[in-house]
Amino acid sequence: MATAAMVAEFGDVAGWTAEAVEQLGAGHAIPAACRGSSSPTGLAWLAEACEFAPGDRLLDVGAGVGGPAAWAAERFGVRPILVEPMHPACRAAAQLFGLPVVRADGGRIPLRTHSVDVGWCLGVLCTVEDKAALLGEMHRVMRPGASLGLLVLVTRQVQLLPLPEGNHFPTQGELVGLLADAGFDLIQQITRPDDCPRSWSRRAEQVAAAIAAKHQADEAYTLAARQVERLARLLAAGQVSIQLVHAVAG
Numbered sequence: 001m002a003t004a005a006m007v008a009e010f011g012d013v014a015g016w017t018a019e020a021v022e023q024l025g026a027g028h029a030i031p032a033a034c035r036g037s038s039s040p041t042g043l044a045w046l047a048e049a050c051e052f053a054p055g056d057r058l059l060d061v062g063a064g065v066g067g068p069a070a071w072a073a074e075r076f077g078v079r080p081i082l083v084e085p086m087h088p089a090c091r092a093a094a095q096l097f098g099l100p101v102v103r104a105d106g107g108r109i110p111l112r113t114h115s116v117d118v119g120w121c122l123g124v125l126c127t128v129e130d131k132a133a134l135l136g137e138m139h140r141v142m143r144p145g146a147s148l149g150l151l152v153l154v155t156r157q158v159q160l161l162p163l164p165e166g167n168h169f170p171t172q173g174e175l176v177g178l179l180a181d182a183g184f185d186l187i188q189q190i191t192r193p194d195d196c197p198r199s200w201s202r203r204a205e206q207v208a209a210a211i212a213a214k215h216q217a218d219e220a221y222t223l224a225a226r227q228v229e230r231l232a233r234l235l236a237a238g239q240v241s242i243q244l245v246h247a248v249a250g
């Protein structure tokens, strides 16, 4: 069940992002639409680990505004299909990138069994209560032997600082157990490199500034900003780390 803060962060801000990109230009779309979870360095690591090939059908669950999927299509020639529950995010992804989007919960993916070649789920697991259902559904729709790329926020200790509303960060042990229980073999895991090129973060920041200029008096803006700030404090305190994971559907 999404809280008001989650609706603000993943719904309202998604719509505002598309609006700001329209204003600033299409070159801003991908950096702005990688909604906080990704950098091109992290995306490249995952795409190489998963051995993306032209024509592969890529399932992106919790795709948000579609930046990572659009990046993968542009760089590797994969054919993404986005699954995302928030209506404004679905609309924004279709509007910015023309990608096929299915509005659905990751725990009930309306796709055929074994119908996709590779899967991504980036910055999503911590926002989902039933992580087992989401991973189980991804395993069902991915073909046997298909690669799964995850970006997961993992907690290192008992969290002391306030969490972003509606977030439940798995421990490393829980993550390993969830993957195994869903039928995935964990191949490799690294801590996400922190080196986002300035040219990329500058475009994302310009979009964020345009959104702030227009919407900072909105209650949804305040709620979403508090979510981002809470996560930033957890990361800065080392209570949560960003992990990139390559697993394979067994």
Ligand SMILES: C[S@@+](CC[C@H](N)C(=O)[O-])C[C@H]1O[C@@H](n2cnc3c(N)ncnc32)[C@H](O)[C@@H]1O
Pocket (backbone or CB within 6 Å): 010, 033, 034, 035, 036, 037, 038, 061, 062, 063, 064, 065, 066, 067, 068, 083, 084, 085, 086, 089, 104, 105, 106, 107, 121, 122, 123, 124, 127, 128, 134
């Ligand atoms: C931090 S955003 C990441 C978006 C995108 N993956 C990216 O990296 O830019 C988390 C996304 O997960 C989506 N989400 C939340 N609960 C979900 C669920 N049960 N199933 C699928 N997606 C979900 C949210 O709507 C949001 O778009």
